[in-house]
Amino acid sequence: MTFWIIATAIALLSIAPIALVLRRGRGMGAQSTSTAEIEMKVYRDQLKEVERDLARGVLSLDDAKRARTEVSRRMLEADKEHQGGKAGAPKGTLWGAIALAVALLGGGVWLYGDLGQPKYEDLPLAHRIALADEIRATRMSQDEAEAKVPATPMAQQADQQLVDLVIKLRAALQSRPDELEGHMLLARNEANIGNFREAYLAQSEVIRIKGAEATAEDYAQMANMMILAAGGFVSPEAETALSNALKRDPNNGIAVFFSGLMFAQNDRPDMTFRLWQPLLTRSEPTDPWLPLIREQIEAVAQAAGIRYTLPPANDGLKGPSAEDMENAADMTPQERQEMIRGMVEGLSARLANEGGTPEEWARLISSLAMLGDTERAKAIWGEAQVIFGADPAKLAVVRGGAERAGFVE
Template sequence: MTSFWVVAGIFIVGALLFVLPTLWSKKNRQEGVERDATNISIYRDQLAELDSDFLNDVLTREQYEQSKRELQHRMLQDIPEGETMTAAIMGGNRNVATITLTILIVPLLAISLYLWLGNTKALLPQSAMEQMPMAGATDDGGHANISSVLENLTARLQEQPDDIEGWLMLGRTYAMMQRFNEAKDAYEKVLALSPDNPEFLTDYADIVAMTNNGSLLGEPLELINKALRLDPVNPKALALAGTAEFEQKKYKEAAAYWEKLLALIPPSEAELVQSVNNSIAEAKSLAAGKGSLVARAQEQSPGSRVPPPGESKSESVAAAGTATSGTLSGTVTISPALAGKASPNDSLYIFARAKTGPKAPLATLRLQVKDLPASFSLNDSMARSGVQLSTFPNEVVVGARISKSGSPMPQSGDLQGFSEPIRIGSKGINFVIDQQLP
């Protein structure tokens, strides 16, 4: 912002340099006219003396005429033609006022016009995402070309290795693409520049867990604990700390962390409040030795799962009870009508998300179109929301999306399909990719 105002000041001074010399030259001319007015007064006195000498017979007519012509000649030489006493008196003061007003008004007018018509937000520091050059960021298919963006960002970081915002964006982009090893490297650069930021520590812990089959034990838990020492009310750190305790079967401690998290969630986030409450209830039930609430609820409602032909009711109940494993498995295919719109190397994302409420994936698996028809299995190791599939009590929907850009975020032209609402633990889930996003 300082550089902008320095440059703007230079332009304002440059504009004044075009105007002020002209005004000063006019002022100097007016001063010259004032001097000429004084000369005119002197010549008038000399002419009056000539008239007096002629009337008193001191000069003859010839002498008088000759002296008068000489006096007029000198006066014409000393005074430029067209300059008058009136112009000198009226113009002098007016010119000084004009110069003063010009010096004051030009900068004020320029700044006022910019504040009114210009983009003042451009003067504020911009994030790395906003500053990053986006030229050529789209490909022929109209999708965001993340590869081009990453190349530009990587090149910029080589020139500016201390750009913490750039490293952070690079890490988050890799994480979004589920390239967790590259994301881990980027976050290591972030922590080298800011080792005591609880947000960065928590994100890094999540990334390390993803490179460790989804387990938060070991280094991830150490990072989470450090983040909580720096910020005891960091929501993501509390969520992950509870998940780590649950993973170690320390259900009482897990419930304690999630209760702290619950106190931070605004009441308007009803779905999230309900989800955390369900997780707390599940942890407390297991801590009290009463077993899993999720398993009991499914045993009481076996009809939520449609048994295949030949399976007895008792077998159906037993299958429903496997929800505690936190696994969803089945097969996804693509409609023949859409098969020609996908390339073998396009990214295929298979995910589970809540039937209602936030659409963030609970678990995600990345494959390629060439793997279709693809058999899949989603489990706790692929959890992305801090709440594992095995503890999620509500119905979910399994979906698949084909992305030409490689991004898991929905974009125009992506192909997708969804299953019917199902319970955690369901097997034999079959659905078809049969839609194209407009």
Template sequence: MLLWITFALLTGIALIALLRPLGRAGSARDAAARPDYDMAVYRDQLAEIAREREEGTIGDSEAEAARNEIARRMLAADAAARGGKPRSGGAAVAYKAAVAAAMVAVPAVALGGYLWLGRPGMPDVPHAARMATALERQDFGALVYKVERHLASNPEDVRGWRVLAPAYRRLGRLDDAANAYGRIVALSPPDAGALSDYGTALVEANDGLVTAEARQAFSGALAIEPGQARARYYMGLAAMQDGREDEALTLWRALLADAPAEAPWRGVVEQRIASLQTGGPACRSRMARRRRPSWRPTRRRARR
């Protein structure tokens, strides 16, 4: 019990450190500096719009709409600066009282909730025991850690990398997932599915951008299996991101022509094609700059 009281006190100290600045009345200097900061941000945004318009990445109508919106925000910020008033004495007292109540209530409610719903007397699980029973307890993090430890001493075990790569992807560790898929490619005979997995992981790790290394992986997959749907899709995406819309259309149309009628991803590819056909230059530019693809073809099942 003493441990949890200590935790509550530490929580209160942390709240004091965080909320104390909020209880101080804003100085006139801070109040004057805020509008200047906002205006500087808005001016930078206007300059960015002008640069994008000169580069042709946005159209005249989009640039005008963006400028109008920023102008509206600048007027609102100026009006707020002119009409802003410092907090009155009564309001300041009430505000400080609310802060003090929060500093008392939050740790009290947190501790009380844990004592009611939690299990303070439950013994901890030593690290060794946790690792030994990870599979039985379905402890995903511990399982990943075990595989990592195994691969640290057996880096040539491709089966371990095949387990670890999708696990990293599930955990959102995209850079680690790309490295793991790269190890699978390096340790395995040439395989279209493995190369496509590696290319996809690289795209995800780079926020949807089909990098040169990813293109090389997809090209390798297509050299082994020319009909590999996922690699064909991403090569079209790479062409679109480079501004080669005609090439992207050709690749995606050929992909649809070869795809079975019941393919679940047909609709998404058709939407991509329709967007390129009907959109103007500004629309195409936005699509090329949109890095994260909205479609991911069915992934190859992991080898057992």
């Protein structure tokens, strides 16, 4: 009902200018009539004045005749203009305005009936939250969600040695149900071959054995396995595991991410954003949830009615810490150079052993050149061309480091 009251008020406001113009038009017509009557009275008085002047001998007969002719001519022109103004006003103006108003109102109602949702009830914020809570409370259980997930051949494609190890572990733990290390190993390897249900069941045994010593990471890993088993759906049982993780560590990244996902699946993007935005800010570039948040957080913010711009990605290149800078202030130039060289060597070792981003390779090349180790920088540039040669965009980033080093134009 509130909607229709507002819509009617808006329609009436849109018609008001038309009515105002018509009213002004009618007022102008009345004003025009009044002005014409005044002019005619003036001219009649002038004719009477001419007759009086003629009788007193002030005007000659010829002058009086010319005066009568001029005043009469003016009277005819004034009357003609007055009659023309009346004829110029359209006779159907009022009815036309009424027809226009009806068309506007009727057309608006028809369009809303065709494109809108006339029977859709108002949804104030409290009502929407209540609906979301109801959806959350009545969503599928873990077993129901798993039943909807299509069978996957992942376990069949796993390494046979790993599958054999899992089978042996299962058999061994039948007679040793309280062996912690065995259940931890079983949970990890069940997940590795794609048996996520068996994985979280084994992880639940880990938590049972640990008892009060179970950590936030233990619960978060179990929730992760449950969500994977349910095809990405966060069930009430998985939510319980997430809650247990957050009770032990409110900043556990896995638990915070999946809690946000749970709210997104239950029409609460505002809660998702409230969890994901701080997590995005404090996450490291290597955190597994980071790319998932970056892909979705802008859409989540929009759904929540929040203006948000995704910050630039952190390339993971860390410079000296505040402590390093403070210590460097007391160093000799040679000691500072050695500190920088140590940081560069650390980056070089990490890239050699673990690989890294194009930005890190570019930094290593330019840093080595800055330290005077140009030949080594050139060698690493050659190695980078092999690694990133298939991706021109990434290779262009590394080339930037070589250009800063001065041996590539």
